[in-house]
Amino acid sequence: MAIAARIINVIVLVVVGIILAGIILSLLGANTGNAVVGFFVSAAAFLVGPFKDLFELGDSRVEVALNWGIAMLVYMAIGIFLTRLLERAGDRRVGGGA
Helix, strand or coil, X not given: CHHHHHHHHHHHHHHHHHHHHHHHHHHCCCCCCCHHHHHHHHHHHHHCHHHXXXXXXXXHHHHHHHHHHHHHHXXXXXXXXXXXXXXXXXXXXXXXXX
């Protein structure tokens, strides 16, 4: 179970990193025509799809920061929950933990 928890941690870290990069690049007004910038912004937009237009504030940069930031926090919370769940299940299998 510890290996599964680590895998989830790595996946969540990558997802959060991509979203954070997308937020920063969007806030800075980076050129999305650039291949690297386009990749990160497109990947982040895909990952935050369910949170699109959660808040419509009129300023697209603020909307990206807020909506994508919320998505990032949700991914982190789900990752932490799943990791702890797997760690507890592993502790019970070994005979330790409460």
